[in-house]
Amino acid sequence: MNAEGPTNKSEGGIDTAAKLGLPGTGSSSPSAPIGDWKITFSGMEKKILSTVVALVLIMIAFGYLTNGIFFEPRNLSNLLRQTSINGILAVGMTWVILLGGVDLSVGSVTALVGVIIAIAQSSWGWGTTGFVSEIFLTFLLAIGSGILVGAFNAAWIAGLNIHSFVITFGMMVIARGLGLILSKGSTIALPRESSLIDLGAGYIGNQATAIILFTSAILYIAYTLWDERKGRSQKSRTPTWRVIAKIAGVSVVTIALYYVCSSYQGLPTPVLIFGFIALLGSWILARTRFGRYIYAVGGNTEAARLAGIPVKKVIFLVFASMGTLAGVAGTILTARLASAAPTAGANFELDAIASVVIGGTSLKGGKGSVYGSIIGALIISSLNNGLNLLNVSEFYQMPLKGAIVIMAVAIDSIVEKRKDI
Amino acid sequence: MADRFLFDKGQLEMRGISMQFPGVKALNEVNFAARPGEILALMGENGAGKSTLMKILSGVIPYPDYSGKIVIDGQESRFHSTKEARNHGVAIIHQELNLFPEMSVSENMFLTMEPLQVKLLGIIDERARDRQARRWLRDIGIEIDVRQPLKDLSVGNQQLVEILRALATNANILIFDEPTSALSLTESETLFRILGQLKAKGHTIIYISHRMEEVFRLADRIVILRDGQTVGGGSKSELTPEQIISLMVGRSVSELYPKRSPQLGPEAFRVENLNVKARDSHSPAIRNVSFTVKSGEILGVAGLVGSGRTELISAIFGAISRKRVNMQIWVNGKKTHIYSPLDAIDRGVALVTEDRKLTGLVLDRSVEENLTLAALPRISPFNVVDRHLSQSLVKEYTQKLRIKAPNPGVEVRTLSGGNQQKIVLAKWLAIGPRVLFLDEPTRGIDVGARQEIYSLIDLLANQGVAVIMVSSDLPEVLGMSDRVLVMREGAVAGILDRNEATQDSVMKLAAGFKPSASSSTSAPMETHS
Numbered sequence: 031m032n033a034e035g036p037t038n039k040s041e042g043g044i045d046t047a048a049k050l051g052l053p054g055t056g057s058s059s060p061s062a063p064i065g066d067w068k069i070t071f072s073g074m075e076k077k078i079l080s081t082v083v084a085l086v087l088i089m090i091a092f093g094y095l096t097n098g099i100f101f102e103p104r105n106l107s108n109l110l111r112q113t114s115i116n117g118i119l120a121v122g123m124t125w126v127i128l129l130g131g132v133d134l135s136v137g138s139v140t141a142l143v144g145v146i147i148a149i150a151q152s153s154w155g156w157g158t159t160g161f162v163s164e165i166f167l168t169f170l171l172a173i174g175s176g177i178l179v180g181a182f183n184a185a186w187i188a189g190l191n192i193h194s195f196v197i198t199f200g201m202m203v204i205a206r207g208l209g210l211i212l213s214k215g216s217t218i219a220l221p222r223e224s225s226l227i228d229l230g231a232g233y234i235g236n237q238a239t240a241i242i243l244f245t246s247a248i249l250y251i252a253y254t255l256w257d258e259r260k261g262r263s264q265k266s267r268t269p270t271w272r273v274i275a276k277i278a279g280v281s282v283v284t285i286a287l288y289y290v291c292s293s294y295q296g297l298p299t300p301v302l303i304f305g306f307i308a309l310l311g312s313w314i315l316a317r318t319r320f321g322r323y324i325y326a327v328g329g330n331t332e333a334a335r336l337a338g339i340p341v342k343k344v345i346f347l348v349f350a351s352m353g354t355l356a357g358v359a360g361t362i363l364t365a366r367l368a369s370a371a372p373t374a375g376a377n378f379e380l381d382a383i384a385s386v387v388i389g390g391t392s393l394k395g396g397k398g399s400v401y402g403s404i405i406g407a408l409i410i411s412s413l414n415n416g417l418n419l420l421n422v423s424e425f426y427q428m429p430l431k432g433a434i435v436i437m438a439v440a441i442d443s444i445v446e447k448r449k450d451i
Numbered sequence: 452m453a454d455r456f457l458f459d460k461g462q463l464e465m466r467g468i469s470m471q472f473p474g475v476k477a478l479n480e481v482n483f484a485a486r487p488g489e490i491l492a493l494m495g496e497n498g499a500g501k502s503t504l505m506k507i508l509s510g511v512i513p514y515p516d517y518s519g520k521i522v523i524d525g526q527e528s529r530f531h532s533t534k535e536a537r538n539h540g541v542a543i544i545h546q547e548l549n550l551f552p553e554m555s556v557s558e559n560m561f562l563t564m565e566p567l568q569v570k571l572l573g574i575i576d577e578r579a580r581d582r583q584a585r586r587w588l589r590d591i592g593i594e595i596d597v598r599q600p601l602k603d604l605s606v607g608n609q610q611l612v613e614i615l616r617a618l619a620t621n622a623n624i625l626i627f628d629e630p631t632s633a634l635s636l637t638e639s640e641t642l643f644r645i646l647g648q649l650k651a652k653g654h655t656i657i658y659i660s661h662r663m664e665e666v667f668r669l670a671d672r673i674v675i676l677r678d679g680q681t682v683g684g685g686s687k688s689e690l691t692p693e694q695i696i697s698l699m700v701g702r703s704v705s706e707l708y709p710k711r712s713p714q715l716g717p718e719a720f721r722v723e724n725l726n727v728k729a730r731d732s733h734s735p736a737i738r739n740v741s742f743t744v745k746s747g748e749i750l751g752v753a754g755l756v757g758s759g760r761t762e763l764i765s766a767i768f769g770a771i772s773r774k775r776v777n778m779q780i781w782v783n784g785k786k787t788h789i790y791s792p793l794d795a796i797d798r799g800v801a802l803v804t805e806d807r808k809l810t811g812l813v814l815d816r817s818v819e820e821n822l823t824l825a826a827l828p829r830i831s832p833f834n835v836v837d838r839h840l841s842q843s844l845v846k847e848y849t850q851k852l853r854i855k856a857p858n859p860g861v862e863v864r865t866l867s868g869g870n871q872q873k874i875v876l877a878k879w880l881a882i883g884p885r886v887l888f889l890d891e892p893t894r895g896i897d898v899g900a901r902q903e904i905y906s907l908i909d910l911l912a913n914q915g916v917a918v919i920m921v922s923s924d925l926p927e928v929l930g931m932s933d934r935v936l937v938m939r940e941g942a943v944a945g946i947l948d949r950n951e952a953t954q955d956s957v958m959k960l961a962a963g964f965k966p967s968a969s970s971s972t973s974a975p976m977e978t979h980s
Binding site: 072073257260261317318319320321322323325326329330332333334335336337338339340392396397 | 770824861
């Protein structure tokens, strides 16, 4: 329908490169049809930026309404901790939704994994026999169970080409039932002395926080610079403004994180795990062949298959990864509450999906990013946190959150529509 | 080339139509008129504004979005919706059919205007509807079961349903947007016959097409658009194809097809005893197909729609389930097997598929991601994509193929058909193929881009690539190929040398006439059905 729509050359991009007089890559060969590398943001980047703006506005509003309580380090630290579980699930859910699928089972699987490790810790003695079993073995058990469930989902979805909605809906009910069977319907407490509890409720001391945050930031900046140098020798540089923006962004986030955490006991352990998973998840998506395959399969399965992409394998790995992350989320949830309830994790799948959608990932697949979903997750937990601070009842919170999801998607679709006539 | 058609008092007149897209003037003071009982051809390259103009006429683009006047039967009418346009007798037959595959023929024809039994409740009188549908079909001399689901019809017949649907709304201004692009020759003939009938009945027909032959055969008058402006026009007798092309392109275009002087090398590809089982009534079975292609050779594959051309090359490429395919393959003289597209790619065999939107491109992704998709394993050591290798690959091919895109990050959806097609080609060239299969490489793209693609194919062959080109466009097959393989009903009807291949000889083989002396097969592997 739109084959003849003219290409909007500027694409709404901000042409600051010319204003700043920054050299553009590739301008050396004016004959090159793809030549001008001005400051432009891709559609996705614009989406993420607008989500960041929304997040900042929401935070400022709550800061104002709560007379600054919202911005107290203690509250921000809690906010980050509250984001971790949903954030981890949202990373996996981004991959799944990019494939054009959905995973409804993550909430129940989170609970099931929680029940399994709580039984291991309380009945098999894993919770009282030292660090190795308390954390390491437990973690392996959780991830193993998660992978198993994920692989089960994946086998049906990839093998028989059934839509993930149906399979994961079935698994949602199965996992919930298994959790209830295993726990006999009651909450299982972790042994008090289990060091697993630290994983959910603890902090990494200020010193460790500083070391971890700053080394990662420095390594990242070093990698960026090295990468850009390497590119220059191959005559395909990243535009300078991009490099500068990246370094500035990483520095600001790191310093802000350090300031918040060091003012209140240090980095919460779940936040460290979430950060690691978020970076890994977005790096795989953006930089690896597997990541590009996810986009291609989600965008056009048939074209992907004909380009030699192992479509079934990609689908399998994505759903198996989602199961793994549900395992991680289950561990953190159980650790944080020091107990596992078979009914926990209700609506976790919906929060994860909402984060992904708010973050600008298309439910049709093929378009979106992990960064967007992380911002989406932060928006959701900011709303939860801020509204709680304001003593707004849960009854009122629910319709409000629903309305925000609808609004985010509506705005997005209005903007999209404008672009194509 | 007097603009005298501007002053014709016609049934339809569009005056001073202008439209602004963000940053681009899509239409600039376009004027034209069409009379009842004539076929007006609208020509122009992709992006010239033909489709935009027709979207305005048919109400797809609502009124305040453009400026100018539309006068129908002396009455000024500007449409705010497609419904309004329909009420004024304007209907458009789209390039992509807008029908419902699961619904029956008659349901499709009368959707939203079904004869009702109980008006108030909207209960459909199915018998009356089917009766009316049968009458319409009889009128144009076509026999189709009106109860069968639309998806069981051939593309040509589906299009006829769409035309009848337009007629059922009492449309008298009918717009055809590249109606033959997906039709076989016989289907096109049927369409032309029906167009003649409609014209005789006094309908006004606006016909958009890239195909010069068709236009000269059908049209009474021709209007040419370029860059959103009317750049010329006149009655058919006043114009020559060369004039039209230079008006469309804005410069004179020399020979459309490159002069081939093939340098044949050793055998690059051989397939023997290729058999494909039919999956359903729609996919023809392929029986005992064998052929060889030399390095540096272009083998054209002709045949009617449904003769199994696409299935043939899909099977070779490993894109059809292994269970249905049986064949022996040699690549560069070595016996090998191809069970999947990945196998094919590993052996340097590439397939540029027929429908770039359906099977060629990931439309929502960038130029870079699409272009490097098949070559990713080569540019991602340890599975990590080397962005610099990726970008230099993109640079290389966008320059070589003259792909016009604002930057490598833009979604391919936003590019013109010609540029999209070049990206599909580039994706496959990036793997460095030795055997290149092309399925309808120039469908739906304009003359300028076509010429570029032809010379690129020629260049590739000269560099030693073996090219197998499937096409429904017979002049294209004849213009490009060193040999022509003609398919009929899933088997090879004959293989013709360049000097034996004519419209006539190819059509005879394709349609299944007894081969005359001039069209004897000269292929190493002679086959019969």
